[in-house]
Amino acid sequence: MKAVASIPLSEISRLSIVVTNCRKMLAQVKAETGADYIINGGMWNPDGTPCRGLKVDGKLLSAVPWGDMAGYGWDIPRDLAQTTDWQGYDNYIATSPLIMDGKPLEHIPYDSAQGGRRPRSAMGIVGDSLLLYCSSDSLTPEQLRDQLVDRGCSSAMMLDGGGSVQCDFAGETIQAQRMVHNWICVWVKREAAEPPESEESMGKYRVTPSIGLNIRSGPGTSYDKVGGYPCGAVVDVLSVSDGWGQTSKGWVSMAYLEPVEAIQRVTDNGIPIQVDYIAPGRKNRPGGKNPDRYITIHETGNFAEGADAAAHASWLKGDDAEKKRTSYHYTVDDRAIYQHLPDGETAYHAGDGADGPGNLTSIGIEICVNADGDFDRAKVNTAALVRLLMAEHGFPLDKVVQHNHWSGKDCPQTIRAIPGGWEAFLDMCDGCDPEQTELEAAVDTLAAAGVLTAVDYWKGNAYSASNVHALIKSMAAYVRNQ
Numbered sequence: 033m034k035a036v037a038s039i040p041l042s043e044i045s046r047l048s049i050v051v052t053n054c055r056k057m058l059a060q061v062k063a064e065t066g067a068d069y070i071i072n073g074g075m076w077n078p079d080g081t082p083c084r085g086l087k088v089d090g091k092l093l094s095a096v097p098w099g100d101m102a103g104y105g106w107d108i109p110r111d112l113a114q115t116t117d118w119q120g121y122d123n124y125i126a127t128s129p130l131i132m133d134g135k136p137l138e139h140i141p142y143d144s145a146q147g148g149r150r151p152r153s154a155m156g157i158v159g160d161s162l163l164l165y166c167s168s169d170s171l172t173p174e175q176l177r178d179q180l181v182d183r184g185c186s187s188a189m190m191l192d193g194g195g196s197v198q199c200d201f202a203g204e205t206i207q208a209q210r211m212v213h214n215w216i217c218v219w220v221k222r223e224a225a226e227p228p229e230s231e232e233s234m235g236k237y238r239v240t241p242s243i244g245l246n247i248r249s250g251p252g253t254s255y256d257k258v259g260g261y262p263c264g265a266v267v268d269v270l271s272v273s274d275g276w277g278q279t280s281k282g283w284v285s286m287a288y289l290e291p292v293e294a295i296q297r298v299t300d301n302g303i304p305i306q307v308d309y310i311a312p313g314r315k316n317r318p319g320g321k322n323p324d325r326y327i328t329i330h331e332t333g334n335f336a337e338g339a340d341a342a343a344h345a346s347w348l349k350g351d352d353a354e355k356k357r358t359s360y361h362y363t364v365d366d367r368a369i370y371q372h373l374p375d376g377e378t379a380y381h382a383g384d385g386a387d388g389p390g391n392l393t394s395i396g397i398e399i400c401v402n403a404d405g406d407f408d409r410a411k412v413n414t415a416a417l418v419r420l421l422m423a424e425h426g427f428p429l430d431k432v433v434q435h436n437h438w439s440g441k442d443c444p445q446t447i448r449a450i451p452g453g454w455e456a457f458l459d460m461c462d463g464c465d466p467e468q469t470e471l472e473a474a475v476d477t478l479a480a481a482g483v484l485t486a487v488d489y490w491k492g493n494a495y496s497a498s499n500v501h502a503l504i505k506s507m508a509a510y511v512r513n514q
């Protein structure tokens with residue numbers, strides 16, 4: 033008997049190696065994880081330790097002495113790739129490769145203990161789908177390879193053989209009595225389980241009953257009570273399922289919560305902060321407590337037309353930013369300000385490592401440099417946001433730093449390229465007269481272009497007619513030379 037599952041990578045919400053150390057049966061793993069597809073994972077030694085390559089959620093469980101054997105690595109399901117780069121991925125599993133780069137291996141590497149005819153399990157990639165393959169019929173590794181070639185696999189790997197072979201593919205099962213070291217588990221995306229209105233699915237809610245509200249271990253009254261919230265408590269609801277909301281402490285009934293109106297924050301030059309958070313659980317939203325002691329200023333470095341704050345907000349919520357582990361708190365362009373994370377959460381923007389003080393203790397702001405935007409305007413709006421944050425958090429101006437401060441990167445690049453540009457930007461953050469700050473930004477732009485040199489004079493608002501004439505002539509000369 034054979035069981036085969038082919039699951040498009042784009043439809044997989046989670047792909048994990050679940051380690052149970054030979055202590056759990058397949059049915060228990062199914063009940064505990066709720067995974068849609070489960071197959072026995074990699075091989076292990078007689079003493080129960082895993083062998084060949086195994087890395088789970090960033091933790092290396094077995095590598096030596098297997099070295100560079102090709103396996104499968106991934107951070108998120110769509111990354112899944114046959115690779116020897118076990119250091120480059122959070123998850124990695126390697127046993128015996130059967131097909132590499134579209135070519136069946138003539139000599140499959142395996143020990144004599146793995147040879148002969150036995151039940152076999154395998155994984156592979158067909159097109160853009162993950163293939164899981166489980167055969168209770170006895171096969172040699174070579175026969176297994178040939179069957180996977182027939183299935184169209186561009187790459188494939190034997191997982192294990194013999195009494196370990198078992199699976200549950202959405203109810204289609206091959207049973208075995210053996211408890212194995214680890215399992216490959218797949219969860220598929222569920223449109224129907226998504227809450228109907230995402231706006232209502234996340235945010236802050238106030239507990240309304242005077243007697244408070246029970247916290248339960250799961251979404252329903254049949255689950256154990258694990259605690260309670262007092263009346264009036266404001267709780268962060270991370271997700272909603274069938275009328276139950278998940279919080280950091282457990283599940284609560286949404287029937288006893290009322291949404292807390294989001295306070296609309298507006299800068300002193302009239303730009304509203306548009307909240308558009310990266311979804312909880314994304315790998316570029318690590319959560320964590322950011323004591324937000326600094327403000328870090330960046331430029332996006334993206335000069336393309338259309339690369340404005342809204343475009344960056346949508347990019348940050350997608351797979352690419354998650355894969356690159358990139359996040360920050362705000363993006364500012366010449367018209368709008370988007371907030372991507374609460375100020376109090378850690379973000380990955382400072383380039384000083386997951387535990388770096390830039391990432392752990394600062395609020396990251398990106399200024400847009402899109403070709404179809406007005407960069408001076410964007411700087412004025414950023415300075416206004418910095419003033420708002422300084423007022424809200426009680427920061428002094430000397431806590432406003434460049435990305436360069438943390439990692440040495442040339443960022444914010446355009447501001448750094450202007451002589452005195454950073455000091456001028458800080459002056460803008462310090463002031464509260466948008467008219468003046470805009471004038472100063474314009475003077476900086478002209479200075480950078482070589483149109484004028486006496487920066488302080490032109491920022492000073494007191495001009496002689498002859499100097500204005502000289503400026504006009506200098507601007508005309510600049511235009512003629514373009």
Ligand SMILES: [Zn+2]
Binds near residue numbers: 329331435441443444
């Ligand atoms: Zn930067």
